Amino acid sequence: MLENTASAANWIQITHTRKICLWLWLSFTAALTLLTLLQTTFGKLGEVLVVAWLWVLVLLVPGLTMLFISVLTNASPSKVNPKAVHSALWLSTLAYLMLALITVLAEPMAVMNGESIEGYLKKSFWWMLPFNGLLLIGFWLVIVRRRPLFLPDEKILLEVATTQANTARDKGQLLRSRCFDEVGAGNLSAAMDLLKQQYSDGRREKNELILLQGEHNNLLRNRDLNLVEPAEAQRQLNRITMAVLQLIGQL
Numbered sequence: 001m002l003e004n005t006a007s008a009a010n011w012i013q014i015t016h017t018r019k020i021c022l023w024l025w026l027s028f029t030a031a032l033t034l035l036t037l038l039q040t041t042f043g044k045l046g047e048v049l050v051v052a053w054l055w056v057l058v059l060l061v062p063g064l065t066m067l068f069i070s071v072l073t074n075a076s077p078s079k080v081n082p083k084a085v086h087s088a089l090w091l092s093t094l095a096y097l098m099l100a101l102i103t104v105l106a107e108p109m110a111v112m113n114g115e116s117i118e119g120y121l122k123k124s125f126w127w128m129l130p131f132n133g134l135l136l137i138g139f140w141l142v143i144v145r146r147r148p149l150f151l152p153d154e155k156i157l158l159e160v161a162t163t164q165a166n167t168a169r170d171k172g173q174l175l176r177s178r179c180f181d182e183v184g185a186g187n188l189s190a191a192m193d194l195l196k197q198q199y200s201d202g203r204r205e206k207n208e209l210i211l212l213q214g215e216h217n218n219l220l221r222n223r224d225l226n227l228v229e230p231a232e233a234q235r236q237l238n239r240i241t242m243a244v245l246q247l248i249g250q251l
Contacts, residue, residue, distance in 0.1 A: 011152055011160065012086040014079040018143050020090045022067045028097035029060050035104055048118040055121045059100055059128050063093075066139050079148050079246060080160055089142050096131050103128065148242055154234060157241045158184050164249070179248040183241060188216060191244055198251065205247055216240050 036056050039045050045052045103124050110120035141149050152160065165180030175198070182191035192213045199206035219240070223233040 010083045011080040011156060012083050013160075013164075014081060014143055017081065017086045017089055018067065018070055021093045021139070021143070022071060024090065024093050024097060025060070025064050025067055028101060029064055032056055032060065032101060032104060035101075045117065048116070048121070051118050051121055055124070058125075059132055062136060063132070063139065066136060066144060070139075070144050079242070080152060080156075081142055081148075081150055085142060085150065089138055092135055092138065096135050099131065100128065146246070152238070152242075154238055154241075157238060157245070158186065161241075161245060164245070173251075176248060176251045179251070180245075183244060183248070188237075188241060188244060189213070191248070192216070195244070195247055195251075205250070208243075209247065212240055212243055 033056065036045075036052055039052065040049060107117055107120060111117060115123075161180045162184035165177045165184055168174075168177035168180060175194075179191050179194055182188070182194065192209055196206055196209050196213075199209070216237075219228070219233060219236050222228045223230070228236075
C-alpha cells in the first residue's frame with residue numbers, strides 16, 4: 001500500500017473512474033458488435049464467422065463483466081486514487097478499445113495484402129491479449145480490489161469525508177452524511193458506533209466493524225504508551241479510516 005500526501009484535489013473517487021471506463025467499454029462494445037453483425041448479415045465473414053464472434057467475445061466480455069460486477073456490488077464506493085492513476089486507467093481503456101476497433105476496420109487491408117481474415121484475427125491476439133490482460137489487472141487493482149492500492153494522508157481523508165458528507169446530504173441521505181461528518185470531524189469511534197447500529201448480529205459489515213474498532217482502540221492505546229512510532233501509528237489510522245469510509249459508502 002502506497003501513501004500519498006498530495007492535495008485532495010489530486011485524488012479522484014473510484015466511482016468516477018469506474019463510470020468513465022464503463023461508458024467507454026459499453027460504447028465500443030456496441031460499435032464492435034454492430035460492425036460484426038453487419039459483416040455477418042452481408043456475408044463478409046464467410047467461413048470465419050465463429051472466429052470473428054469469438055474474437056469479439058474474448059476481448060470485450062471479460063472487461064465488461066468485471067466493470068458491471070463492480071457497479072452492481074457497489075465495490076469500494078469511497079475509495080480514492082491519485083488523479084494520475086485515474087487518468088492512466090481511463091486513457092489506457094480508451095487506447096485498448098480504439099486498437100480493437102482499428103483492428104477490425106483494418107481487415108480489408110489485410111485481405112488486400114493476401115492475408116485471410118481468419119489468419120489476421122488470430123494474429124491480432126498477439127497484440128490484443130497482452131493489452132487486455134494488463135488492463136484487467138489494472139481494473140482489479142484500482143477498481144475492484146477492496147484494499148486500496150494508494151492511501152491518502154490524514155488531511156486528505158478528512159477532506160474526502162467532508163466532501164462526501166455534503167454530497168450525501170444533498171441527496172437526502174442523512175444517515176450516510178452523519179457518518180461521513182463524524183469521520184470528517186475526526187470522530188472515527190463515533191462513526192463506527194453509528195455504523196454498527198445499522199447492522200444485525202452476524203452481518204459481514206458488523207463483524208468487520210467490530211474488528212476495525214478493536215484494532216483502532218489497540219492502536220490508540222499503543223500510541224499513547226509510545227509502543228508504536230507516531231508515523232506508523234498514523235499510517236495504520238489512515239488505513240482504518242479508509243476502511244470505515246468504504247463501509248459508510250455501502251450504506
